[in-house]
Amino acid sequence: MAKKKLTLVTLILMIFTSVFGFTNIPRAYYLMGYASIPWYILAALTFFLPFAFMLAEFGAAFKNSKGGIYSWMAESISPKFAFVGTFMWYASFIIWMVNVGSGIWIPLSNFIFGVDKTQSWSLFGLNGVQTLGVLAILWILLITIVSSKGLDKVKKVTSVGGTAIALLNVLLIVGGLIILALNGGEMLQPVSAKAFISSPNESYQSMISIFSFLVFAIFAFGGIEAVGGLVDQTENAEVTFPKAVTISAIVIAVGYAIGIFIVGSFTNWTFAYTQFSEAETTLGNVAYITMNNMGYQLGLALNLSDATAMTIGNWFSRYMGLSMFLALSGAFFTLIFSPLKQIIEGTPSEIWPAKWSQTKNDMPTYAMWIQALIVSVIIAFVSFGGDSAAKFFQILTAMTNVSMTIPNMFLAIAFIGFKNNQTINKPFEMYKSTGKAKAAAYMVIFVVGFANVFTIINPAMNGNLSETIWSIVGPVFFSVVALILFGNYEKKQQLK
Structure with missing residues (x-):
């Protein structure tokens, strides 16, 4: 029986789920207001669209080709060049899994309780951090x-995740337009x-x-490169894959710009109820505060009581929690196998132990x-290791921040x-x-290079020299490990 292949719609949903971060909309508004829109468009025009094409x-x-980005770079430049870039790219996803594996419970808590209660959760007498680790x-x-x-x-879960986040965007836009209409067209x-x-945020004037915001916009x-390994499983790939990438790129870019603008229909940046100026608002929870405020403003626009408006706000926050949980789940189901599949199946099999190349259901199950196991060990160490482990994880994150985007330069x-x-x-x-x-390649190399240089020097400029040092050490370390692995492979080939 012929295996079902990915259709255009399924592939678009997988790309959308892997790339589009709904929280980037309220975060951008929180940091820069409407002034964030030109920078998002600039990032889309100078990085995302040319890179997606x-x-x-x-x-x-x-x-x-089953190897995704490795195969592309190996055929275009050399296997060694390709392996260093791919290994660095893959290493960053390990840290992503550690981060999101622990953080995914925050939106779930918002869905169940209307607020983040994860720090008070306890299993078997463990504290909040240890419970999240388990x-x-x-x-x-x-x-x-x-x-x-x-x-x-995987397709079933990613489709649900993609649909949930798409509906969240519909809720944001339709809800914002309804509030705008009820308020007589006044933003x-x-x-x-x-x-x-000019940003209303005093911290974003220089x-x-x-x-630093441009870096945020680029990230x-x-x-999108994570779905590169799915080309061989796409129906009519030479037509469907480029069409899916192109449609996704345009929809994501336009979606960000419209979303940020719509937030202004129900959120006055300087009003006290937005809580933007208050200490408890962070980049981690601003999306929930924004959606809560949207529900609250909808209630007020409908001339409902303050208590009823607050209840509506809480339910909007709950829906946000459910959507984010499903979207992150969808991304997880794609990213737990796609990067690994690319590096294992695409690179020479002799680099890895023989069992790692074994596949079942077209998946590298042993690997x-x-x-x-590796991700679980890091999570356990970080969760149960105390302050020293937390410091270790900060170092690990700093090491991978730059490593995550340097492969984009390799690809360009x-x-x-x-x-x-x-x-x-x-x-x-x-x-x-x-x-x-x-011209497109040089532009992408310059934009990503600039973002990385700024990401590296910014902590030092703010007095955190160690993070700057580790941001440099990360790519160097992963490059050295990749060169050692590839060097061993080359020696094996010579001995044959």
Whole structure:
């Protein structure tokens, strides 16, 4: 029986779930107000769209390749170059799993209780942090079990996650427009030309702070390369994959811009009820506060009592919690196997122990369980290790922040080699001329390079020199490990 392949809609939902972060909308509004919109559009035009089009060309050319980004770079530049970039990229997803495995319970708590109560949760007499650690490990094991059953199981979850986050955006836009109509077309945050240039946030007035926001905007578009390994499982890949990437890129970019603007229909940045100026508002919870405020403002616009408006606000916050839980679950189900599948199946099998290449249901199941063990050990150490473990995790996060985006530069460099290599069949070409392709590649390299340099020096400028040092050590460390692994493989080849 022929195996069901990914359709255009399913692939778009998987890309949307992996890339689009709804929380980036309220966070951007919290940091910069309407002034965040031009920076998001700039990040989309100078990084996301040109980079997405590169991936679409790669994907169409290597539609039968299981290795994803490794195969693309190996064919375009060299296997060693490709392995270093892919290994660095994969290492960052391990830390993502540790982070999200523990953090996914916050939206679940918001759904159940209307607020984040995770710090007070206790299992078997453990404290909040330890309890979240145990839940995170159980979560990793559950995701690994389900994902190892095959792509059909993953598609069901990612479709639910993608649909939930899409409905959250519909709620934001439709709810904002209803509030706007009920308020006689008056935005709660006044619209002016200056509002799109100058942030109401006093912390975002200098060029240095504004540049730091550009970095934030660029990172908001990260993750699309994770679905590169799904080309071989896509129906009519040379047409479907580039079309899915292109549609997703445009929808995500436009979605961010519209979403940020709509927040201004029900959130006045300077009003006390927004809580933006209060200490308890953080980048972690501002999305829930924003949606709660939306429900509250809808109640007021409908001339309901203050108590009823607050109840509506709490239910909006609950829906936000459910949607985020489903969306993060969907992303988890894709990212727990897609990066690993690319690095195991795409790279020479002799690099890894023989068992790691074994597949079941077209999934590298043995390697997935090794991955689950590594992630679980890190979670256990961080959760039960006390202050020293927390410090260790901060170092680990700093090491991977830059490592997560440097592979984008590797891919952009490889794209130049890809366009220059006339032996590679290119069934789909977004960039018709080599000159346009090089210009797009150099722009992506510059933008990502600038973002990384700023990410590295910014902590030192704020007095945190150690984070700057570890941000440099991370890519160097992962590069050295990758070169050692590849060097051992080359020695084995010579001995044959």
